[in-house]
Each structure stands twice: as C-alpha cells, then as structure tokens.
Amino acid sequence: MFQNKMPRFEILSEDAMAVLDKGxxxxxxxxxxxxxxxxxxxxxxxxxxxxEGNLVKFDPEFILAQVAKAPSEFDVQARNxxxxxxxGGDSMVFVGNYGSPFVRDLDVRxxxxxxxYKNLVKLAQSFPLMDSxxxxxxxxxxLSLDSRHIDMTYALQTMTDKFYMGNVISGPNAADVIKMSxxxxxxxxxxxxxxxxxxxxxxxxPLRWDDRMLDAMFEYSAANQAVILTPFIMMGAMxxxxxxxxxxxxxxxxxxxxxxxxxxxxGAPVIFGSFMSNVDMQSGSPQFGTPESAMGQLCxxxxxxxxxxxxxxxxxxxxxxxxxxxxGYEAYTTMMATxxxxxxxxxxxxxWLEGGLVASxxxxxxxxxxxxxLQTQFTPLNVTEESLAFDSHIEAGHGGHFLGxxxxxxxxxxxxxxxxxxxxxxxxxxxxxxxxxxxxxxxEIAHKMIDEFExxxxxxxxxxxxxxxxxxxxxxxxx
Amino acid sequence: MFQNKMPRFEILSEDAMAVLDKGxxxxxxxxxxxxxxxxxxxxxxxxxxxxEGNLVKFDPEFILAQVAKAPSEFDVQARNxxxxxxxGGDSMVFVGNYGSPFVRDLDVRxxxxxxxYKNLVKLAQSFPLMDSxxxxxxxxxxLSLDSRHIDMTYALQTMTDKFYMGNVISGPNAADVIKMSxxxxxxxxxxxxxxxxxxxxxxxxPLRWDDRMLDAMFEYSAANQAVILTPFIMMGAMxxxxxxxxxxxxxxxxxxxxxxxxxxxxGAPVIFGSFMSNVDMQSGSPQFGTPESAMGQLCxxxxxxxxxxxxxxxxxxxxxxxxxxxxGYEAYTTMMATxxxxxxxxxxxxxWLEGGLVASxxxxxxxxxxxxxLQTQFTPLNVTEESLAFDSHIEAGHGGHFLGxxxxxxxxxxxxxxxxxxxxxxxxxxxxxxxxxxxxxxxEIAHKMIDEFExxxxxxxxxxxxxxxxxxxxxxxxx
Numbered sequence: 008m009f010q011n012k013m014p015r016f017e018i019l020s021e022d023a024m025a026v027l028d029k030g031x032x033x034x035x036x037x038x039x040x041x042x043x044x045x046x047x048x049x050x051x052x053x054x055x056x057x058x059e060g061n062l063v064k065f066d067p068e069f070i071l072a073q074v075a076k077a078p079s080e081f082d083v084q085a086r087n088x089x090x091x092x093x094x095g096g097d098s099m100v101f102v103g104n105y106g107s108p109f110v111r112d113l114d115v116r117x118x119x120x121x122x123x124y125k126n127l128v129k130l131a132q133s134f135p136l137m138d139s140x141x142x143x144x145x146x147x148x149x150l151s152l153d154s155r156h157i158d159m160t161y162a163l164q165t166m167t168d169k170f171y172m173g174n175v176i177s178g179p180n181a182a183d184v185i186k187m188s189x190x191x192x193x194x195x196x197x198x199x200x201x202x203x204x205x206x207x208x209x210x211x212x213p214l215r216w217d218d219r220m221l222d223a224m225f226e227y228s229a230a231n232q233a234v235i236l237t238p239f240i241m242m243g244a245m246x247x248x249x250x251x252x253x254x255x256x257x258x259x260x261x262x263x264x265x266x267x268x269x270x271x272x273x274g275a276p277v278i279f280g281s282f283m284s285n286v287d288m289q290s291g292s293p294q295f296g297t298p299e300s301a302m303g304q305l306c307x308x309x310x311x312x313x314x315x316x317x318x319x320x321x322x323x324x325x326x327x328x329x330x331x332x333x334x335g336y337e338a339y340t341t342m343m344a345t346x347x348x349x350x351x352x353x354x355x356x357x358x359w360l361e362g363g364l365v366a367s368x369x370x371x372x373x374x375x376x377x378x379x380x381l382q383t384q385f386t387p388l389n390v391t392e393e394s395l396a397f398d399s400h401i402e403a404g405h406g407g408h409f410l411g412x413x414x415x416x417x418x419x420x421x422x423x424x425x426x427x428x429x430x431x432x433x434x435x436x437x438x439x440x441x442x443x444x445x446x447x448x449x450x451e452i453a454h455k456m457i458d459e460f461e462x463x464x465x466x467x468x469x470x471x472x473x474x475x476x477x478x479x480x481x482x483x484x485x486x
Numbered sequence: 487m488f489q490n491k492m493p494r495f496e497i498l499s500e501d502a503m504a505v506l507d508k509g510x511x512x513x514x515x516x517x518x519x520x521x522x523x524x525x526x527x528x529x530x531x532x533x534x535x536x537x538e539g540n541l542v543k544f545d546p547e548f549i550l551a552q553v554a555k556a557p558s559e560f561d562v563q564a565r566n567x568x569x570x571x572x573x574g575g576d577s578m579v580f581v582g583n584y585g586s587p588f589v590r591d592l593d594v595r596x597x598x599x600x601x602x603y604k605n606l607v608k609l610a611q612s613f614p615l616m617d618s619x620x621x622x623x624x625x626x627x628x629l630s631l632d633s634r635h636i637d638m639t640y641a642l643q644t645m646t647d648k649f650y651m652g653n654v655i656s657g658p659n660a661a662d663v664i665k666m667s668x669x670x671x672x673x674x675x676x677x678x679x680x681x682x683x684x685x686x687x688x689x690x691x692p693l694r695w696d697d698r699m700l701d702a703m704f705e706y707s708a709a710n711q712a713v714i715l716t717p718f719i720m721m722g723a724m725x726x727x728x729x730x731x732x733x734x735x736x737x738x739x740x741x742x743x744x745x746x747x748x749x750x751x752x753g754a755p756v757i758f759g760s761f762m763s764n765v766d767m768q769s770g771s772p773q774f775g776t777p778e779s780a781m782g783q784l785c786x787x788x789x790x791x792x793x794x795x796x797x798x799x800x801x802x803x804x805x806x807x808x809x810x811x812x813x814g815y816e817a818y819t820t821m822m823a824t825x826x827x828x829x830x831x832x833x834x835x836x837x838w839l840e841g842g843l844v845a846s847x848x849x850x851x852x853x854x855x856x857x858x859x860l861q862t863q864f865t866p867l868n869v870t871e872e873s874l875a876f877d878s879h880i881e882a883g884h885g886g887h888f889l890g891x892x893x894x895x896x897x898x899x900x901x902x903x904x905x906x907x908x909x910x911x912x913x914x915x916x917x918x919x920x921x922x923x924x925x926x927x928x929x930e931i932a933h934k935m936i937d938e939f940e941x942x943x944x945x946x947x948x949x950x951x952x953x954x955x956x957x958x959x960x961x962x963x964x965x
Binding site: 247 | 541595764806808809814868871878
C-alpha cells in the first residue's frame with residue numbers, strides 16, 4: 008500500500024491553531040452536541056457530562072481524555088492478507104465511490120442496479136491502486152431495501168479479496184455485516200483482534216448525531232470494528248460561511264463522536280472524518296473540487312495530526328455532470344489536496360461524479376489514472392551522484408539527444424509514470440484512431456476490465472457457511 | 487497582481503541540494519556549454535573562461551559571481567501603470583500561451599491567422615487575472631514572415647494596456663521591438679530605467695545556446711530589457727532519463743546564459759527559466775502535466791531561490807488533443823505545481839493545448855477559471871475569533887441551517903470563489919440548458935468576450951508616431 012513520504016503542506020499558523028482550539032472548546036461546552044440516542048446519553052451522563060434532553064454539554068478536557076484512548080494507527084485485515092491495510096501515519100488507503108443512487112455509463116445516466124454495483128466492484132478489485140471497493144459503491148435500487156446490505160456485503164466478500172466497509176443504515180444491519188465477517192475471518196475473536204471492516208458514521212451537521220447511525224456505531228465499536236466519524240459539512244448551509252468556523256464545528260462534531268466510541272469500547276479504532284465543501288451561495292447547490300474544500304482538507308490534516316488521529320478526507324470529488332474538463336480539474340483539485348494533507352483514508356477515491364449522485368464507470372478509470380500520477384508525484388526523488396548520469400551527457404554530447412544512450416536504454420522502462428488513459432498521440436494518429444476524448448477511452452478500458460474480470464476463489468467451506476447463513480438471513484428479512 | 491503568501495512546497499533535502507550543486511559544477515567545468523555566437527565567446531574569453539571553438543568551460547565560481555550581479559526582483563512597466571508588474575519574491579505574473587502554429591475553436595482545428603491572434607489577445611486583455619498576452623500567443627501564418635513581429639507587437643501595444651513580451655527570432659527583430667517600446671514609453675531612457683519587455687531566450691538543450699536567440703538576447707540585455715533564460719528539456723530526449731540529471735543540466739544551462747547577460751550589461755534583469763517535462767519513452771512523443779514535470783517544477787523553485795533569482799515555470803500545460811478531462815487534470819497538475827513552487831513568471835498560463843501545437847479559445851477560458859480557483863486556494867486564511875461566527879451557530883441551532891443567518895447574509899457574496907465556467911447545476915437544469923460540457927460553455931464565454939471587446943484608447947500623438955514608424959519599417963522589411 009502507498010506510503011506518503013513527502014512533506015505535509017500545512018497552512019495554519021500556531022496562532023491560527025490556538026484560535027481553532029479555543030473555538031471547538033467553546034462549541035462543545037457552551038452549545039453542546041445533540042445525540043438522538045438514549046444509550047449515548049446514558050454513557051455521557053455516567054461519565055459526568057451535563058446532559059439536557061438530547062443535548063450533551065462537554066468538558067473539553069473529558070473529550071481530550073477520551074480521544075487519547077483512541078489508537079493513532081491500526082490495521083484492517085482483508086481476505087487476502089497481502090491486501091491488509093494500515094491506517095494512520097504515512098499510509099494512504101484508497102477506497103471506491105460510496106452512496107450514489109445513479110450510475111453513468113458514458114452517455115447513459117440511469118438508476119443504479121445490482122448489476123451496476125457488481126461491475127463497479129469488479130473495477131475496484133481489478134485496479135491495483137484501489138485498497139477497497141468500499142460498501143455502497145452505488146445504491147442497487149433493484150434489490151430489496153431490507154436485505155440489500157446482505158447482498159452487497161456478500162458481493163464484496165466473494166468478488167473481492169480486499170477489505171470492505173460496513174453497512175450503517177441500522178444497528179441490525181451492522182450486526183449482520185459483523186456476523187458475515189465472523190464467518191469469513193474465522194470467528195468473533197479474529198475480527199475483534201484485527202478489525203475486518205471500516206464503517207462510515209456521518210454526523211447530521213450542525214451538531215447532531217442521529218439515532219440509526221449511532222445504533223450502527225454501537226454495534227461496530229463494541230466489536231472493535233473501525234468507524235469514521237464524519238461531520239457532513241457543506242459550508243454556508245450546514246456551517247457558517249467561513250472555513251475557520253466550519254473547521255471548529257468539524258472538530259466539535261468529530262471529537263464528540265470519537266469520545267462516545269471510547270466510552271463504548273476504550274481503544275476501539277476510530278478515524279477523524281472530514282467531508283467539507285461549500286454550496287454555491289447563489290443557487291444553494293453543493294460544489295465540489297472548490298478552493299475552499301481543498302483548503303479545508305489541508306487544515307483538517309493538520310488538525311487531525313494535532314489530536315494524533317488518523318483522518319479521512321478527499322477523493323475524486325467534483326460537481327460535473329459528465330466526465331469532461333471540469334470533472335478533470337475538480338477531481339484533481341480534491342485529490343491533490345488529499346495527498347498534500349497526507350490523508351490516511353480516502354473514500355470516494357474513484358468513480359464519484361455529479362456531486363456524488365452518480366457513480367461513473369469512466370470516472371472510475373480516470374480517477375485511477377490521477378491516483379497513479381499522484382502516487383508517483385508523492386514518491387521522494389532519489390538524488391544521488393549516480394542519478395545524475397554524467398556518462399549519459401558525455402555520450403549524447405552538446406546539442407545531441409539521449410534516446411539511445413546506455414543509461415536511457417537501461418532505465419527507460421521504469422523512469423517515468425506510464426499513463427494507461429492519458430494520450431500524447433499526435434493529432435494525425437489521434438484522428439485516425441477515432442478522435443476519442445478521454446471519457447470515451449476510459450469507458451472502453453472500464454468495459455474491457457469488467458468483461459475480463461475473474462474473482463479470486465474463496466475457500467469452499469467458508470463459502471458454504473456464508474451461503475447458508477445468507478440464504479437464511481435474507482429469508483428472515485424479506486419475509 | 488497576485489502575491490503568493492502561502493508556504494512553498496519544497497521536496498529537496500539539504501543532501502539532495504548538495505548533490506545537485508556538485509553536479510552542475512561538474513557539467514560547466516568538465517563538459518562546458520556551447521555558444522554558437524562569436525560575441526558571446528569573446529566576452530567569455532575576456533572574462534578569463536576557457537574557450538575551445540564554440541565550447542566554453544567555466545569556473546563555477548565565475549558563474550556564481552556573475553549570477554550575484556543579477557537583481558533578485560525587478561519591475562516591468564505597462565502602458566497602463568496599474569498593470570505594471572513586479573517580478574520576483576512572492577509575486578506571480580500570468581502570461582498567455584506562446585508559440586502555437588495552430589488554433590482550436592471548439593471542434594475546428596486550423597492553422598492560426600492574424601485574426602485568431604487578435605482574438606486571443608482580446609481574451610488576454612479582457613481576463614483580469616492575466617498580466618500579459620505575451621508575444622506569439624499563436625503564430626499568425628497569414629502574415630509576412632519578415633514583418634509579422636511588427637504586426638504582433640503593434641497589436642499588443644494598441645489592443646492591450648498590459649506589458650508584452652519581445653520577439654526573439656533575430657537581433658534585428660529584437661531591435662524593432664525595442665524601438666517600438668521606446669516610442670510607446672517615451673524614449674530609450676524610460677525603458678532602460680524600467681524594462682518594458684520580457685523576452686524568452688531558449689537554450690537548445692543539451693548544453694548549446696544558438697546564434698539567433700543570442701543575437702536577440704544581446705539586443706534586449708544591452709537595453710536593460712528582461713530575458714528569461716530557459717533550458718528546453720524534454721527528459722529522456724534532451725536530458726538523461728532522470729529528474730536529478732535534468733535539474734543539474736537545467737542549472738548549468740540557465741546559469742551559463744545568465745552569466746552571459748551579466749557580461750553584456752551587469753545588473754540587467756534576468757529570470758531563471760524552466761521548461762521541463764518528459765517524453766513518452768514508448769513513442770518518443772512529448773508529455774505534459776506529468777508527475778515528473780510537476781516534481782521538476784517544485785525542485786526548480788527551490789533551486790532558483792537558492793541562487794536568489796526570480797524564476798519561470800509552469801502554466802496550463804497538457805498533451806490533450808481537445809479540452810476534455812485529460813486537458814483538465816493535466817493543466818491543473820502543472821498549474822498547481824506552479825503555485826506550490828511559488829513560480830514568479832508563468833508563461834502559457836492560458837490557452838495551451840495539444841503539447842503547445844494549439845492555442846485554444848475554450849482552453850484560455852478554462853485556464854482562467856483554474857487560475858481564479860488557485861489564487862483563492864493560495865490566499866491565506868484569516869483565522870480570528872470573529873471568523874468563527876459563534877453567533878451564527880446559536881442562530882442556526884442544532885440540526886438547523888445557516889443559509890439565512892445574519893452572518894451568512896452579511897458575508898455570502900464574497901465568502902467563496904465564484905466560478906464563471908464550472909457548473910454545479912443539477913442534472914435536470916443542466917439537461918434543460920442543452921447538456922453543455924465544459925468546453926462548450928467555455929467556447930461561448932470566449933466568443934462573447936471577443937465580440938464585446940473594446941480596446942483602451944492610446945494617446946493620439948504616440949499612436950501617430952507609432953503608426954508612422956510601423957508603416958515605414960514594414961515597407962523596408964517586406965521590400
């Protein structure tokens with residue numbers, strides 16, 4: 008997996024950090040945070056925090072003491088141990104798109120089906136830079152609402168040998184995912200020792216944690232499964248209309264959720280989540296890949312490191328309707344900030360389009376090209392006397408060229424990143440080949456990969472046990 | 487003009503810098519640099535350097551002593567003093583595309599004409615973020631080869647009130663541009679006091695400076711006009727196939743040219759130039775917006791600051807054939823590195839397409855959108871107690887929204903960057919409006935700006951003098 012050994016790009020001064028620090032303390036203590044969940048309120052009451060109805064007013068020092076119990080780094084296991092990941096430090100984990108009700112297949116935009124879901128999962132398994140397909144890579148609308156979490160989890164377990172994410176629609180759904188993971192990894196103890204899932208718990212910003220998400224979180228955290236506590240902030244709508252105010256709110260929300268996890272199970276793995284962009288203040292519509300969202304990512308990295316926590320942000324976010332130039336520069340904006348900030352967990356790393364409403368096959372391919380480029384850009388240079396290739400200069404001579412020098416012949420295969428989507432064909436050749444724009448080429452690559460996909464076989468006994476449990480459980484749920 | 491007050495992103499360690507330092511010294515002293523110009527050779531001979539035919543072998547300390555004579559920052563004047571620019575320090579100057587023989591107007595790609603040239607100049611004058619149209623924003627193929635430098639310079643002087651670049655085809659061409667600038671700015675003394683032009687002097691890499699470019703350089707430097715000494719390096723072809731080797735070669739080439747300028751006129755303004763990308767090692771075709779080119783930019787910034795010199799790099803470079811997704815992410819890759827490295831002089835800031843063969847109207851618009859976003863992203867956050875907008879939180883309440891709070895109403899107009907090209911329209915609205923992709927919307931913006939263009943009037947007496955001189959000189963040249 009990718010290690011980001013480049014410097015972090017940090018833009019907050021010590022003074023700025025001090026202002027933000029004062030800010031979140033004021034929010035959690037004076038305004039407090041709402042938890043629409045009796046179990047959560049009870050835990051906070053027992054821990055000596057001031058509970059007024061659904062509102063919890065915190066002692067900031069209590070929150071910091073809870074946060075200190077959380078691991079700063081941890082592992083997540085995958086079916087294929089080679090695909091195990093480490094979360095935190097310099098590690099970056101890249102996970103597929105999440106939550107889109109629609110798909111785009113080049114010129115066709117449609118409601119997502121389970122076939123689409125499986126095809127996107129195939130892409131996530133096939134691309135070597137992807138660490139996980141995630142969970143709801145798109146929302147399969149043709150499946151039963153009550154049992155589709157089982158179908159999705161089963162697809163992730165059998166079609167991929169990478170780690171997967173959990174379902175967060177309800178507590179019982181979470182319990183099902185945990186049960187299926189126990190079957191796959193050999194029992195409860197095995198997954199409690201090393202988490203097998205990571206689940207996305209969103210805050211209903213501003214300053215409210217909802218009951219169903221918290222139900223799911225209680226299940227996962229009790230089983231020592233990792234959760235990402237993510238404030239969902241479209242600046243201007245779900246937060247005040249400034250970046251510093253949104254950052255302070257984000258800290259208050261994420262840390263209050265983190266504190267709850269540490270009450271449920273001290274030491275349970277958590278990720279400081281960030282999903283922060285802004286709305287168009289004329290139309291109110293969400294924007295992505297904006298300068299403000301990039302700055303938010305850079306600041307979030309600095310803040311998460313301040314609290315010694317792994318963090319999630321970024322991905323290939325954009326608001327474009329198709330995989331056009333805007334999709335290209337907006338996705339790159341977000342992904343570049345993802346690398347500059349040293350993000351540990353990158354959700355929506357591939358496939359996101361149209362503000363997240365759409366999972367796009369061609370965008371999935373494009374995002375993997377961008378990921379490949381950025382992993383190269385964020386791999387430190389090896390600057391040695393040998394790397395200067397002085398002999399190659401002597402061989403080429405003044406005004407000469409280097410294509411045929413010994414040093415070039417020995418190194419040309421690995422010297423530079425080799426794009427699989429970007430084209431530098433000259434105009435004649437590009438025209439002869441059909442004048443295909445990037446989205447068209449990406450679509451061809453996607454469909455070829457889907458057609459050629461072969462799943463890694465799963466152990467027969469495990470598969471039989473899984474099949475039996477799935478059949479029984481789906482029957483119960485759909486009854 | 488834009489000041490980049492964000493941190494610089496530096497990726498070279500002290501050890502790496504020491505290796506590079508040793509490397510360029512070895513190249514200039516052991517291999518030497520070729521100057522295909524008797525005047526240059528004579529100056530170097532007089533200065534005590536070892537001259538063998540066209541080859542000059544340098545004492546590195548001599549080069550450093552010459553470089554120390556160059557100003558680290560300087561001003562360039564424009565017809566409208568409000569458009570004067572400062573080159574060096576935190577300043578970033580954004581200049582149009584340069585040198586393309588073709589233009590693309592959405593679906594039409596054609597040989598560039600003087601009409602195209604004037605239309606692109608209109609865009610450069612109209613976009614507030616552009617500091618200059620440059621010089622050869624495209625190559626007007628329908629004009630006489632002998633006098634088109636006069637036509638271009640005249641267009642730049644009369645249609646724009648921003649600074650402009652000089653012609654570098656020959657010494658006499660350079661002398662013509664200087665003469666025209668004397669007329670515009672009130673005599674030789676006025677332009678010697680503060681340069682009125684910046685000219686691009688490319689090295690014929692590896693390690694050779696050609697005669698015609700040097701002829702032009704002699705004219706400009708003698709008149710205290712700024713020159714950009716730019717190694718032209720496609721790694722793998724014009725340099726060895728590693729970034730460190732290319733960096734060392736770039737230093738040797740740029741500094742040897744800089745040393746010559748300081749012999750011609752000590753203290754004359756110079757810019758350390760960088761144009762560094764790589765070829766596709768399978769096909770040999772030039773690639774742009776690559777991870778290696780971005781890393782080269784970051785390193786170049788660090789190196790130029792080490793020598794206390796303003797530097798040129800970056801722009802909206804890409805290899806794409808149309809303004810599609812690849813054009814979007816490649817242009818952003820280069821432009822982001824331009825900002826991260828703190829580039830002082832950004833040539834090709836707008837319009838570049840197809841590896842520079844094409845100047846594109848829609849790309850010009852797109853690049854200005856990216857510039858606007860990046861200028862926002864590189865403007866430091868104002869993090870104060872007031873910016874946290876605590877009252878807005880109280881007004882919105884838990885689970886509420888901020889669209890109507892007092893703080894939002896007071897700040898929403900200026901809170902976030904407002905795109906003029908990117909669309910966050912929802913799918914229905916976007917479809918109703920014709921399903922226009924980014925290139926189509928950009929083209930509409932370009933043509934509207936061109937149609938509505940009005941030049942800023944030039945003083946009648948100056949214009950009369952200029953017209954008279956131009957008519958006479960063109961008659962001589964085309965005779």
